[in-house]
Amino acid sequence: MRSKLTLKPAVDYATGSNAKGRQMANYTQVVDSGCPIRSYFGVAQADTDSSLKAGQRGPSLLEDYHFREKISHFDHERIPERVVHARGAAFHGEFVLHTAIPEYTSAAVLNDTSRRTPVFLRFSTVAGSRGSADTVRDVRGFAVRFYTEEGNWDIVGNNIPVFFIQDAIKFPDVIHAVKPEPHNEIPQAQTAHDNAWDFFSLTPETAHMMLWTMSDRAIPRSYAMMNGFGVHSFILVNAEGKRHFVKFHFKPKLGVHSLVWDEALKLAGQDPDFHRRDMYDAIEDGNYAEWEFGVQVVPEEKEHDFDFDLLDATKLIPEDLVPVKYIGTLTLNRNVSEYFPETEQVAFCTQHIVPGIDFSNDPLLQGRNFSYFDTQISRLGGPNFNQIPINMPLCPVFNNQRDAMHRMTINKGGANYWPNRFDAPHPVPPQKGGFLSEPLPVSGTNIRARGEKFSDYLSQAQLFYNSMSDVEKKHMVFAFSFELGKVDDTGIHERIVVRLNEIDHSLAKQVAVNIGQPVPPNTTKNHGKKSAFLSQIDGKAQSFTPKGRKVGILLYDEFDTAPVLALQTALKAAGTMAMIVGPRKGSVTSGATTLPTQFTFETCRSTHFDAIYVAGGTGEAYTRGLNTGRLIHAVREAYMHQKPIAVSGSAVEWLQRIALPGEVSPAISGEGKVEVEKGVVILEGATESPQFAKTLIDLLAKHRVWERDVGHIAA
Ligand code: HDE
Numbered sequence: 099m100r101s102k103l104t105l106k107p108a109v110d111y112a113t114g115s116n117a118k119g120r121q122m123a124n125y126t127q128v129v130d131s132g133c134p135i136r137s138y139f140g141v142a143q144a145d146t147d148s149s150l151k152a153g154q155r156g157p158s159l160l161e162d163y164h165f166r167e168k169i170s171h172f173d174h175e176r177i178p179e180r181v182v183h184a185r186g187a188a189f190h191g192e193f194v195l196h197t198a199i200p201e202y203t204s205a206a207v208l209n210d211t212s213r214r215t216p217v218f219l220r221f222s223t224v225a226g227s228r229g230s231a232d233t234v235r236d237v238r239g240f241a242v243r244f245y246t247e248e249g250n251w252d253i254v255g256n257n258i259p260v261f262f263i264q265d266a267i268k269f270p271d272v273i274h275a276v277k278p279e280p281h282n283e284i285p286q287a288q289t290a291h292d293n294a295w296d297f298f299s300l301t302p303e304t305a306h307m308m309l310w311t312m313s314d315r316a317i318p319r320s321y322a323m324m325n326g327f328g329v330h331s332f333i334l335v336n337a338e339g340k341r342h343f344v345k346f347h348f349k350p351k352l353g354v355h356s357l358v359w360d361e362a363l364k365l366a367g368q369d370p371d372f373h374r375r376d377m378y379d380a381i382e383d384g385n386y387a388e389w390e391f392g393v394q395v396v397p398e399e400k401e402h403d404f405d406f407d408l409l410d411a412t413k414l415i416p417e418d419l420v421p422v423k424y425i426g427t428l429t430l431n432r433n434v435s436e437y438f439p440e441t442e443q444v445a446f447c448t449q450h451i452v453p454g455i456d457f458s459n460d461p462l463l464q465g466r467n468f469s470y471f472d473t474q475i476s477r478l479g480g481p482n483f484n485q486i487p488i489n490m491p492l493c494p495v496f497n498n499q500r501d502a503m504h505r506m507t508i509n510k511g512g513a514n515y516w517p518n519r520f521d522a523p524h525p526v527p528p529q530k531g532g533f534l535s536e537p538l539p540v541s542g543t544n545i546r547a548r549g550e551k552f553s554d555y556l557s558q559a560q561l562f563y564n565s566m567s568d569v570e571k572k573h574m575v576f577a578f579s580f581e582l583g584k585v586d587d588t589g590i591h592e593r594i595v596v597r598l599n600e601i602d603h604s605l606a607k608q609v610a611v612n613i614g615q616p617v618p619p620n621t622t623k624n625h626g627k628k629s630a631f632l633s634q635i636d637g638k639a640q641s642f643t644p645k646g647r648k649v650g651i652l653l654y655d656e657f658d659t660a661p662v663l664a665l666q667t668a669l670k671a672a673g674t675m676a677m678i679v680g681p682r683k684g685s686v687t688s689g690a691t692t693l694p695t696q697f698t699f700e701t702c703r704s705t706h707f708d709a710i711y712v713a714g715g716t717g718e719a720y721t722r723g724l725n726t727g728r729l730i731h732a733v734r735e736a737y738m739h740q741k742p743i744a745v746s747g748s749a750v751e752w753l754q755r756i757a758l759p760g761e762v763s764p765a766i767s768g769e770g771k772v773e774v775e776k777g778v779v780i781l782e783g784a785t786e787s788p789q790f791a792k793t794l795i796d797l798l799a800k801h802r803v804w805e806r807d808v809g810h811i812a813a
């Protein structure tokens with residue numbers, strides 16, 4: 099695999115088309131064999147292995163500045179991890195607009211189709227600490243920075259379009275509740291504990307988001323297969339000052355797809371870096387992840403036309419009511435050179451907007467606009483975090499702020515106040531690009547309360563549940579059963595069953611049975627409405643493609659070369675990664691053919707792949723190999739996870755013998771023939787077959803073989 103320390107960070111982007119890359123190249127140094135170790139004040143060091151001592155076995159000497167510098171720096175290497183979204187990975191890329199929207203906004207980044215705007219996107223989980231696993235059940239952060247010519251614009255979003263709470267003042271409560279419990283710091287990176295469900299059960303506004311986090315959305319297959327949502331209503335302002343509410347959407351070109359829960363649990367141990375590695379390797383291989391960027395726009399005068407409040411972040415605007423207009427493409431195409439200075443030090447802030455974009459009165463957003471700047475001050479050590487290269491805008495920064503910790507910029511000139519006699523850093527009017535909040539009449543009584551429609555917490559929870567396919571509903575039942583099964587307080591169980599019963603009786607009934615609660619009476623008033631856009635399996639917004647998928651090709655020496663080589667070629671052409679898994683690191687050989695192995699049977703499991711192909715081969719050793727426990731387990735496990743499975747040659751007879759659960763055994767029908775049953779594809783003999791490859795690729799594009807009944811193992 100590629101994820102290893104690169105000693106020579108590439109700075110070829112210094113001359114590339116990405117303006118942010120060129121800017122950061124000025125702060126990037128190549129570390130190579132020509133670099134002597136120097137102290138922080140530049141003096142080359144002759145020995146960094148032994149400290150200076152009074153005699154070979156004597157005490158260390160205070161004068162050893164090199165020792166003190168090295169140890170002291172190490173002592174202070176850690177900064178506070180993010181209080182939420184601590185675990186994440188970020189990637190560089192660019193945004194290209196294909197459709198200008200001057201009718202909605204004057205923002206140049208949303209009007210100038212000739213620009214290539216550099217972006218930096220950080221994906222994250224919310225609850226876990228920095229060292230937790232990628233595949234836990236959680237919301238994923240989707241924080242995008244656009245380095246526009248007019249300054250940085252940050253959409254600090256999630257992969258789920260709604261949020262747990264409506265008012266920022268509740269944020270410390272929801273986060274304290276979902277994080278590990280205070281007395282024993284258990285459990286890490288999961289909501290499967292009493293405090294989280296206590297809070298959910300006592301806070302009705304969490305109902306909608308609770309369903310999303312118990313759905314497959316919370317266990318994505320890949321960063322590249324998740325949506326991004328700005329969540330809040332923002333405001334777009336056009337050149338005439340006309341305002342529209344807007345929700346921002348990012349739709350992945352690879353479709354929205356998920357792991358199954360059993361797989362996610364196993365991967366958390368087998369490869370805690372599963373998502374970041376997947377994206378890192380894809381970028382190194384030139385398989386760039388892409389999203390369509392869209393806006394869902396509501397004119398200001400239609401603000402009250404909905405039965406929900408546009409200012410309530412626990413509600414989405416159904417696409418059935420307001421379609422998303424897709425206007426550009428975001429591509430991730432470059433890995434960071436060093437994690438800490440880029441990914442760890444990036445400081446996203448919701449209040450980073452550019453002229454033409456403004457905030458709505460969403461009380462969650464309003465609170466966030468305070469919180470993000472505030473948190474960076476303690477996380478990054480002061481208010482000068484904007485001078486860290488990854489946070490610097492592309493345009494020059496002049497203002498009258500001065501001093502503070504870690505000041506980098508040196509200003510030449512006599513004034514650090516306004517007005518001043520030099521007309522030095524001065525405000526500019528909107529006509530010259532100055533940001534000015536649109537004049538808006540505001541009135542009201544000083545009151546701690548929320549909009550009336552905020553109290554409808556059930557309608558959209560029902561809409562979401564009703565819109566799920568049967569498979570997705572089943573997954574949700576088991577997700578609730580897992581989480582609540584880890585809750586000990588039966589009072590919480592009772593309250594959650596009551597809440598679920600308000601949403602949907604069948605859901606409440608199934609969960610109640612699984613957690614040992616009495617089935618509640620059927621008092622649900624489910625409105626029965628559905629959205630055509632919310633399901634991952636049959637939703638209208640979904641796309642299905644074999645691109646970005648991984649197929650594990652399991653084989654030994656003396657494998658049948660013709661079908662293996664042909665499948666490799668076909669997969670590559672389909673944009674699918676074929677990975678050879680063999681008995682050893684290095685390579686496998688058959689006659690004159692040698693193939694490098696990406697994994698060995700010890701270093702991976704079926705969970706690393708979207709489909710498994712077990713090739714046939716010749717000789718007794720090959721048959722012995724096929725009969726090892728690892729191989730048999732890999733195929734059975736992939737089968738239970740509803741993944742396509744392919745076999746050819748001698749592996750066909752082997753597959754019939756190892757008896758897959760559910761007793762699938764496609765008919766054997768003669769040399770060169772292809773048969774398929776419940777997502778198991780067999781190729782008789784050792785010839786190449788375009789039909790074999792096509793059948794497997796078609797299955798792969800559908801993501802899973804949902805019609806294969808495997809009980810609830812995969813849920
Ligand atoms: Fe955040 N959130 N948040 N959040 N959030 C942070 O800022 C906060 C909310 C989101 O990759 C923190 O730099 C408050 C909604 C992402 O670096 C902090 C409220 C959404 C990230 C913070 C919310 C998010 C953060 C912690 C309630 C989706 C990671 C570190 C009003 C739309 C950004 C930091 C990255 C990070 C506060 C609610 C998304 C403490 C007070 C809603 C993706 O400032």
